Amino acid sequence: MPKRPITSYFTAAPSKKPKLSLHSDLPPSTHPSYPFPIACLPPSLELSSTKPVEKDNNEKDTNEKDTNEKDTSGENANEKDTNEKVPNEKAPNEAPEASKTTNATKPPTQEEIPPTAITHKQDLSILHYHPFLHTSLSKELFLFLRKQLPFYRVEYRIARAGVETNVKTPRYTSLFGVDAISYFHPHSGELLDTKSKHPVPPDRYRCSPRPVPQCVEMLRQYVAKRTGCSYNFVLINYYADGNDSISYHSDDERFLGENPAIASLSLGSRRDFLMKHKTVPALTHTFPLPSGDLLLMRSTTQSKWLHSIPKRSSSSSTAGDSTASWAGGGRINITFRNALERGGTENYYCYNIGSGPVYRWDDVSGKMVLKA
Numbered sequence: 001m002p003k004r005p006i007t008s009y010f011t012a013a014p015s016k017k018p019k020l021s022l023h024s025d026l027p028p029s030t031h032p033s034y035p036f037p038i039a040c041l042p043p044s045l046e047l048s049s050t051k052p053v054e055k056d057n058n059e060k061d062t063n064e065k066d067t068n069e070k071d072t073s074g075e076n077a078n079e080k081d082t083n084e085k086v087p088n089e090k091a092p093n094e095a096p097e098a099s100k101t102t103n104a105t106k107p108p109t110q111e112e113i114p115p116t117a118i119t120h121k122q123d124l125s126i127l128h129y130h131p132f133l134h135t136s137l138s139k140e141l142f143l144f145l146r147k148q149l150p151f152y153r154v155e156y157r158i159a160r161a162g163v164e165t166n167v168k169t170p171r172y173t174s175l176f177g178v179d180a181i182s183y184f185h186p187h188s189g190e191l192l193d194t195k196s197k198h199p200v201p202p203d204r205y206r207c208s209p210r211p212v213p214q215c216v217e218m219l220r221q222y223v224a225k226r227t228g229c230s231y232n233f234v235l236i237n238y239y240a241d242g243n244d245s246i247s248y249h250s251d252d253e254r255f256l257g258e259n260p261a262i263a264s265l266s267l268g269s270r271r272d273f274l275m276k277h278k279t280v281p282a283l284t285h286t287f288p289l290p291s292g293d294l295l296l297m298r299s300t301t302q303s304k305w306l307h308s309i310p311k312r313s314s315s316s317s318t319a320g321d322s323t324a325s326w327a328g329g330g331r332i333n334i335t336f337r338n339a340l341e342r343g344g345t346e347n348y349y350c351y352n353i354g355s356g357p358v359y360r361w362d363d364v365s366g367k368m369v370l371k372a
């Protein structure tokens with residue numbers, strides 16, 4: 001099918017809200033573990049891009065901390081001096097990539113913008129791709145994924161100080177993938193053992209692992225290529241508004257191996273990503289992440305630091321954020337991880353899918369609704 005420009009997918013409707021065409025020539029991805037078929041990426045969302053990155057004048061340069069924010073730590077002082085641009089820096093296990101140069105007379109494409117290395121704070125090693133996807137692509141992807149993916153509002157019980165407590169996850173979550181000891185047959189979707197290539201024993205997992213659907217798989221492959229790391233899990237968070245959050249934690253589970261590389265892509269409304277050192281309280285760092293940014297967390301970032309997305313007030317939520325009009329305060333975060341052991345699969349499906357009902361985005365009411 002010939003490529004169509006993004007604009008051809010919008011009708012000249014009287015409504016100011018653009019309507020995204022979900023048309024793709026490919027049939028939707030299906031699997032017995034999916035609650036409904038998941039559409040394939042429309043051609044307008046082709047990820048690899050030669051399009052120059054547009055500069056949105058309404059948006060502040062979010063590489064720097066919002067000056068309205070209280071900064072008691074002095075954490076961002078001299079960041080411009082200490083953060084380096086690292087064209088073609090190699091992450092662990094990274095495949096060699098052709099070197100790219102930026103033509104000074106032409107705005108760079110998203111693939112030509114080198115990430116910034118945040119390595120000047122003790123035990124912290126992050127590559128910040130600002131942006132990873134250009135704004136219009138991140139917008140289309142946000143609208144597409146919010147509409148097409150199944151989401152959950154997981155509740156679980158844990159013992160806190162010896163008392164059984166019910167925890168309600170304060171955001172929507174979704175998940176695809178399986179750990180390294182198993183894989184899905186690319187055509188039948190059957191779960192196979194990595195070593196023997198035979199079907200996995202039925203008691204290997206208590207959950208039903210889900211293969212990555214085409215629309216997310218395209219993204220997984222693209223992120224793997226640009227970050228030089230491999231990932232077998234895709235975890236998706238949807239923060240509906242400033243009330244949704246994730247509290248301080250680190251993704252340092254044993255099943256991810258030592259010093260895991262985790263890529264984290266932001267789509268939609270800007271939210272602050274807060275970090276603090278586990279044992280040196282004065283050490284903190286804040287990324288105000290706009291749509292299209294990606295953080296590649298590496299080395300001791302998980303073992304030594306915590307991160308969170310705090311709740312925020314609705315007034316602070318839209319200030320200076322031009323995505324507010326199309327994201328309506330919503331934000332999708334996608335993390336790409338590599339789990340080495342069976343325990344990763346059990347853990348991730350338990351906490352990101354759970355056993356509750358499925359939600360799906362509804363364009364009419366403009367919110368997630370329970371699927372009957």
Ligand SMILES: O=C(O)CCC(=O)C(=O)O
Pocket residue numbers: 235237246251264273307308309333335
């Ligand atoms: O939403 C984010 O940027 C962070 C999500 C996160 O930390 C996680 O899912 O483990």
Ligand SMILES: [Fe+2]
Pocket residue numbers: 249250251307
């Ligand atoms: Fe995390």
